[in-house]
Amino acid sequence: MAHLDAGTSKIAWPSNALTSVPYRVYTDTDEYAREIERIFKGPTWNYLCLAVEIAEPGDYVVSSIGETPVVVARSLDGGIHAFVNRCAHRGALLCLNRRGHGKDITCVYHGWSYDLTGNLTGVAFQRGVQRQGGMPPEFKREDHNLRKLKVVEFCGLIFGSFADNPPDFQSYLGPEISSRIARVMHKPLKVLGRTTQVLPNNWKLYFENVKDTYHASILHTFFTTFEINRLNQRGGVVVDEGGGNHASYTIMDRSLDSTDYKQQEIRSSKDDYRLADPSMLEGVDEFGDGVTLQILTVFPGLVVQQIQNSLAVRQLLPRGVDRCELVWTILGFADDDDAMTEHRLKQANLVGPAGYISMEDGCVGGFVQRAVRGIExxxxxxxxxxxxxSSQTYRATESSVRGFWKKYRALMGV
Ligand code: FES
Ligand SMILES: [Fe+2]
Known part of the structure; x- marks a missing residue:
């Protein structure tokens, strides 16, 4: 089904350059409605869940694309299917639990049931009761299946698209982004935990934040104080051709001095703090390339995180023009021993809603949202x-944030 043309944008962009972004894009409800149609329901691939969450035939989980609830299921023949979590009868939410298992899903409202490919298989009282009532002869079950999405699985990640003809998935990622996902997701995964964080800001402010390598070592004092990430460490930013996907990476080097930080009197340059228990920061070079931090995004809402041995995927979901949700799934590998699982869980405290590093990201988007109101x-x-x-071999850059706007403007036609 073609996406609706949700009208023409009324936002004035100062030019075609990527160096200037109108604040109105974070507050305008018409533009938000256009984003839902043109981005989330448009020619994009949206992260849904991990394959390991629906490991067995009959497993299903709920997820979302944009604001739309979605079910992802493994059918009895092992195939992966995704469909809108909305009953074809009167539109009730079909799966009420976060996950389930069975050969079909039945709506609580009037008992219509569907198989795990999204086909309608049963209608309560279809032939009426005692020869009275029931569906007319022209009612055909096959006309009332659930609305199905296209799906693709890559490295244990499942993506879905509303588009009839979504872009080729490998081209959508680009070669460098796909190899950097494969670098982390290189063997069977295990889910260690999950948390959902509500952010008081437009979804784009979080996606810009996570692509923004400039802020990390300045806003997050923990990073620099304990020398996990400084802009003078080796690293760089990869941006795919379309602009929407990125990976930034760092190779930690504790021998570097902090002169650049001290000269600018950046508040994170104090060096008189030490952790009483530094074991949280000890890392194992499990990928064999010395990269201690890799943050990767896939447009419009997936983050793949490797901070030393803390692995996670984050799913960004818009929840109105000034609110979004960030769903964190904390990961390890299926063959981790107990000590490694313990280490990953300990290191997971670096990030997340109350993470030592990333706590500030939970409020800084809100600072923007509050400050742009009324003077957009x-x-x-x-x-x-x-x-x-473009990709760059340094990180004192906003290249990947400009990439976001390049992709955004192309899809939105602005
Ligand atoms: S709304 Fe689901 S069966 Fe009626
Ligand atoms: Fe941050």
Whole structure:
């Protein structure tokens, strides 16, 4: 089904350059409605869940694309299917629990049931009761299946698309992003935990934040104080051709000095703090390449995280123009021993809603959201590292944030 043309954007962009972003994109409800149609229901691939969450035939979990509830299921023949979590009868939410197992799913409202491919298989009282009532002869079950999505599985991650002809998945990722996902997700995964964080800001502010390598070592004092991530460490940013996907990476080197930070009197440059128990920061080079931190995004809402041995996927979901949810799934590998699982869980405290590192990301988007209200005619500035959205071998840049806007503007037609 073609996406609706949700009208023309009324937002004035200062130019075609990627260095200036109108604040109105974070507050305008019409633009938000266009984003749902043109991005989330458009020609994009949206992360849904992990294959390991529906490991067995008959398993299913609930997820979302944009604001739309979705069920992802493994049918009895082992295939993966995704469909809108909405009964075809009167639109009730079909799966009420986060996960389930069975050969079909039955709506609580009037008892219509569906198999795990999304086909309608049963209608309560279809032939009426005592020859009275029931569905007319022209009612055909096959006309009332659930609305199905396209799905693809890559490295244990399942993505879905509302588009009839979604882009080729490998081209959508680009070669460098797909190899950097494969680098982390290189063997069977195990889910260690899950948490959902509600953010008081537009979804784009979080996605920009996670692509923004400039802020990390300045806003997050924990990072620099304990020398996990400084901009003078070796690393870089990869941006795919379309601009929407990125990976930033760091190779930790504790021998570097902090002169750049001290000279600018950045608040994270104090060096008189030490952890009483530094074991949380001890890492094992499990990928064999010395990369201690890799943060990767796939447009419009997936983050794949490797911070030393803390692995996670984060799913970003819009929840109205000024709210979003971030669903964290904390991961390990199926063959981890108990000590490694313990280590990953301990290191998982670095991030998440109350993480030592990332706590600030939970509020900084809200700071923007509060400050742009009422004066949306102005624009934000994105000039760090030049004006384009190319890959760079340094991280004092906003290249990957400009990449986001490149992809966004192409899809939104603005
Ligand atoms: S709404 Fe589901 S059976 Fe009626
Ligand atoms: Fe951050």
């Amino acid at each position: 005619e102005d624009n934000g500035v994105l000039m760090m590292g030049g004006g384009d959205a």
